[in-house]
Every structure is written in structure tokens, then in C-alpha cells.
Amino acid sequence: MTTATVTARARRAPSVLQIDLWRGLIRMGRSSIVPAAAALAGIAVWYAVSYLLLSPERRFLLPPPHQVWSLSLADPAHLDPMLHGLAVTARVAGLGFVCAAVIGVAVGALMNQARWLERGIYPYAVLLQVVPILALVPLIGLWLGYSTASRVVVCVLIALFPIITNTHFGFRSVDRGLRELFDLGRASGWQRLVRLELPAALPSILTGLRIASGQVVIGAIIGDMFFAQGEPGIGTLINAFRAQLRSYDLIAAILLASLFGIAVFTVFTALSSALVGRWHSSGDRR
Amino acid sequence: MATTRVLDTTGDVGAGDLTPGEQVSFQQVSMTYDTGTVALQDVSLPVRAGEFVAIVGPSGCGKSTLLRLAAGLERPTSGTVAVGSPSVGFIFQEPNLLPWASVRRNAALLTELAGMEPARRKERVAASLAAVGLDGFADQLPKSLSGGMRMRVSLARAMALEPDVLLLDEPFGALDELTRQEMQMQLLSLYDRERFTALFVTHSVDEAVLLADRVVVMSARPGRIAAVVDVDLARPRSLELRFEPDYVDCVRTIAEHLRRDR
Numbered sequence: 195m196t197t198a199t200v201t202a203r204a205r206r207a208p209s210v211l212q213i214d215l216w217r218g219l220i221r222m223g224r225s226s227i228v229p230a231a232a233a234l235a236g237i238a239v240w241y242a243v244s245y246l247l248l249s250p251e252r253r254f255l256l257p258p259p260h261q262v263w264s265l266s267l268a269d270p271a272h273l274d275p276m277l278h279g280l281a282v283t284a285r286v287a288g289l290g291f292v293c294a295a296v297i298g299v300a301v302g303a304l305m306n307q308a309r310w311l312e313r314g315i316y317p318y319a320v321l322l323q324v325v326p327i328l329a330l331v332p333l334i335g336l337w338l339g340y341s342t343a344s345r346v347v348v349c350v351l352i353a354l355f356p357i358i359t360n361t362h363f364g365f366r367s368v369d370r371g372l373r374e375l376f377d378l379g380r381a382s383g384w385q386r387l388v389r390l391e392l393p394a395a396l397p398s399i400l401t402g403l404r405i406a407s408g409q410v411v412i413g414a415i416i417g418d419m420f421f422a423q424g425e426p427g428i429g430t431l432i433n434a435f436r437a438q439l440r441s442y443d444l445i446a447a448i449l450l451a452s453l454f455g456i457a458v459f460t461v462f463t464a465l466s467s468a469l470v471g472r473w474h475s476s477g478d479r480r
Numbered sequence: 481m482a483t484t485r486v487l488d489t490t491g492d493v494g495a496g497d498l499t500p501g502e503q504v505s506f507q508q509v510s511m512t513y514d515t516g517t518v519a520l521q522d523v524s525l526p527v528r529a530g531e532f533v534a535i536v537g538p539s540g541c542g543k544s545t546l547l548r549l550a551a552g553l554e555r556p557t558s559g560t561v562a563v564g565s566p567s568v569g570f571i572f573q574e575p576n577l578l579p580w581a582s583v584r585r586n587a588a589l590l591t592e593l594a595g596m597e598p599a600r601r602k603e604r605v606a607a608s609l610a611a612v613g614l615d616g617f618a619d620q621l622p623k624s625l626s627g628g629m630r631m632r633v634s635l636a637r638a639m640a641l642e643p644d645v646l647l648l649d650e651p652f653g654a655l656d657e658l659t660r661q662e663m664q665m666q667l668l669s670l671y672d673r674e675r676f677t678a679l680f681v682t683h684s685v686d687e688a689v690l691l692a693d694r695v696v697v698m699s700a701r702p703g704r705i706a707a708v709v710d711v712d713l714a715r716p717r718s719l720e721l722r723f724e725p726d727y728v729d730c731v732r733t734i735a736e737h738l739r740r741d742r
Contacts, residue, residue, distance in 0.1 A: 371576040375590075379594065473580045473621055
């Protein structure tokens with residue numbers, strides 16, 4: 195009886211490859227089931243609030259998802275200005291990011307070269323983090339006007355801190371044994387910087403840049419809202435839609451801005467893992 | 481000797497302080513750290529060219545400090561340290577490899593810092609990787625290597641410079657017993673081939689006797705030389721040596737010195 199079942203089962207046994215494939219699919223399904231369910235639940239709550247909580251005359255406060263799609267996102271007359279605004283904002287964010295990256299990495303690296311520089315700069319770099327940028331915004335407008343230049347400055351200010359501190363941390367965490375090895379080889383300051391310190395600090399620098407890339411998007415949208423002169427960015431549009439009570443356009447613009455933020459973050463995560471993932475674990479995930 | 485590097489409290493000075501046949505010489509060296517710890521007190525130790533000297537002693541007896549002085553990583557508080565060659569290799573306790581660089585790039589690092597010409601560098605790096613049996617792993621990253629293999633890379637990196645003096649600071653302490661024996665044999669075969677002058681710091685009396693021509697026994701606080709024991713055992717040596725009566729006698733003598741002078 196027992197032997198019979200065993201042979202019968204053996205005949206039908208799937209190949210190892212098939213088993214692996216199924217296991218992979220099941221694992222993938224399992225790991226994405228919960229996030230997918232959460233997304234569906236979120237949309238369900240959205241519908242419930244639109245139709246059950248809000249009376250028809252107040253439904254404009256939160257139009258249901260399909261209306262946001264049909265009235266705004268699917269309509270080129272609405273979508274095109276938003277995409278254009280997003281491009282303007284992206285340009286400002288990009289410019290601010292590059293400036294912040296150059297200044298931040300340079301400052302972070304310099305602090306490591308001389309102790310007195312570290313003592314002179316670091317407290318103020320920390321200060322930069324706790325100063326509410328929003329409080330500085332009127333002053334920036336007063337000095338630099340209410341257009342693109344000021345938007346870029348807001349981006350730089352908001353992105354600078356994470357880059358400086360992470361670069362600084364990266365340089366400080368260079369292994370002591372490796373430093374001694376370079377002492378032993380009578381390495382010059384330049385050799386030390388290029389062959390030891392920069393590569394060793396790269397994972398931290400990339401972490402700083404990744405955090406800053408998220409911050410800079412926020413900075414650019416805040417900048418749009420306060421410095422509305424010149425080409426309108428997505429933040430300018432969001433402000434305008436709010437004033438005109440165009441809630442479906444407002445929600446569509448928020449969705450687009452969020453997608454942009456997610457895209458930027460994803461690009462930096464990928465960049466990080468491409469540059470240092472081979473030898474450093476921080477590039478693998480997160 | 482024109483190439484002699486002499487360290488004293490004032491830094492490098494030009495005059496040679498080595499008698500003929502000497503490669504490294506510590507002369508009345510004392511070392512007190514800023515914290516007030518006396519690491520070495522009045523240590524004198526001449527080392528002949530091509531000699532293999534092991535230094536054993538309890539923790540804190542300043543044996544690592546001796547090596548760091550010879551490498552020029554520290555300066556003595558008083559006395560002089562003379563080294564007869566500018567070509568000095570140092571093997572740390574840790575392999576100290578650049579994690580982002582391949583085995584080959586790691587092995588080439590010191591030759592590049594020393595400004596060796598590319599053609600010769602390439603040849604030296606390939607030869608020293610082959611000498612430690614890592615020629616098949618040249619393109620791997622350190623993280624994919626075992627602890628013993630990482631130590632081999634560190635050895636190859638030092639050997640690529642063709643050092644006249646090799647300083648080893650408890651290099652095999654972190655390895656398991658079998659890997660450790662493998663590395664000891666590896667080092668012995670490199671030594672038999674190249675005949676560099678070796679200063680080898682270790683906790684292990686067995687290791688010291690197996691490798692060295694002379695074993696320096698140090699005592700702690702302050703670090704002083706308590707005894708110097710000659711090891712008259714023929715080369716080339718193998719692990720079988722450990723079962724010979726002469727070897728066992730040597731180990732016993734040194735162990736007694738260590739016990740008495742601790």
C-alpha cells in the first residue's frame with residue numbers, strides 16, 4: 195500500500211526547475227499581495243469618503259479617483275500645463291541639487307583635511323538643518339527677487355545639510371588600518387584623497403545625495419509656491435488650483451509631483467547600488 | 481651605508497649607525513606615549529641581514545611598538561632605530577585590504593604609491609600573487625575571499641616591493657589553526673626563497689620557534705628584553721619539526737623565560 199503511493203507520487207513528480215519556478219512565483223505573489231491590497235484599500239477609502247462621507251454638493255473637496263483621471267489626468271488640456279510645470283520644477287530642483295552636491299561634498303571633504311575648518315564649519319552646518327527654511331524664504335525673496343534664482347537658492351539650502359554631514363561622516367569613517375597602510379607607503383595627500391578617502395567615503399556621500407535628492411524636490415515645490423514670477427512650476431499650479439477650487443486638478447498635480455519624487459529617489463537608489471553595491475552593503479537595498 | 485634610515489628623537493638623520501652585516505638595529509630605545517604609558521625601556525637589539533627574529537611576550541610589552549618604530553610609523557622618545565634599507569614591508573594584524581579594489585589592485589597598491597614603473601610593477605605583482613598561490617583570484621574582490629586568502633593578499637602586497645626587511649605584527653593571530661599552519665609554511669617558503677630580514681611579533685611560542693633563528697622574549701610594564709634564545713634548527717623547515725626533541729627543548733626554554741619574567 196505504502197510503496198504504491200510512493201511510486202505513483204514519484205511518477206507525477208515535477209522537475210526541480212518547475213518547483214523552483216513555482217516557489218519563486220509564490221514568493222513573489224506573497225511579497226506583493228500585501229502592498230497591492232493596501233493600495234486597493236486606500237482607493238476604497240478614497241471612494242468611501244467621496245461617496246459616503248461627502249454630500250454631493252461638497253464632493254468637490256475630494257472627487258473620486260475615476261473623476262480625477264477622466265477630468266484631469268486623461269485630458270491633454272489639463273495634463274500638458276501640469277507636465278510643463280513639472281519640467282520647470284525639475285529643472286530648478288536639478289540645478290539646486292548640482293550646486294548643493296558640489297558645495298556639500300567640497301565642504302564635507304575640506305572639514306576632514308583640517309581640524310580648524312571642521313570646528314569652524316560643522317556647528318554652522320548643523321545650524322543650517324535647524325533653521326526653518328520657510329522662515330528665510332521672505333528674506334530670500336527680498337534679496338534675490340521672486341523668480342527662478344530664489345527657487346534654486348531654497349533648493350540648495352534645503353539639500354546642503356544632508357550632503358555635508360554624510361560626506362563628513364564618510365571621510366571620518368575611513369578605516370584606521372588603511373590609513374596606516376598609506377602612512378607606510380608614504381602616500382601624498384592627493385594619493386590619500388583619491389585612492390583611499392574618496393572611494394571609502396563614496397557610500398556615505400551617495401546616501402547624502404539620495405536624501406538630498408528627495409529634499410530638493412520638496413524645496414523646488416516650496417520655491418514654486420513662494421516665488422511665482424517667471425515660468426510656473428508644478429508648485430505654482432498647485433497653488434493656483436487651490437485658489438480656483440479645481441480639486442481634481444489639484445489632486446492630479448499632487449499625484450504627478452509625488453511620482454516625480456518617487457522617480458528621483460528610485461534613480462538614486464539604483465545609482466548607489468551600481469556604483470558601490472559591488473563591495474558595499476548600503477548599495478544593495480533601501 | 482648611504483641608504484640607512486636612522487630614526488631618533490629628532491627624526492631622520494643621515495649618518496649610518498649599523499655595523500657591517502646588520503640590517504636593523506635598536507639602540508637604547510625608550511618609548512613613552514603621551515598617555516604616560518612606558519611601552520619600551522632601554523631596548524637594544526641588533527638584527528643581522530637575512531636573519532629571522534621572532535619577538536614574543538605578554539600583551540602590552542611593547543613588541544608591536546618595536547615594529548612600528550622600525551617601520552617609521554612612530555618615533556622613539558629616546559635612543560635610535562636604524563634600518564639599513566628603504567625597502568621595508570609591513571604585515572598588519574588585519575589584512576587591511578581596500579574593499580572596492582580587486583586582489584590585483586590591492587597587491588599593486590604599495591608599488592603604485594612607491595612610484596614603481598608600470599611594466600616592472602605588473603611583473604612584480606603577478607609574481608608575488610603567484611608566489612602566494614593567488615594568481616587565479618586576481619580579479620576577485622576581498623569580500624569573496626576567506627580570511628587566510630586575504631592574509632595572502634596582504635603578504636603579496638608586501639612582497640611585490642621586494643622588501644629587504646619584512647615586519648610582521650601578529651599576522652596569523654586571527655586565523656584558525658589549519659589556515660595558520662598553511663600561512664606559516666607559506667611564509668617559510670617565501671623566506672627561503674627571498675632571504676629578507678624578518679621581524680615577527682607573535683603571542684605563540686610555538687610559532688616563534690617554528691619560524692625564527694632567534695627568539696626575543698620581552699617582559700611587560702615597562703617593555704624590556706628579558707632573554708634572547710637562539711633556535712639552531714636547520715632550514716628548510718616543515719611542520720614535522722614540532723615533534724623533534726630540539727624543537728621541544730627550545731619551546732620549553734622560552735616558555736620558562738616567559739613565565740619567570742612576566
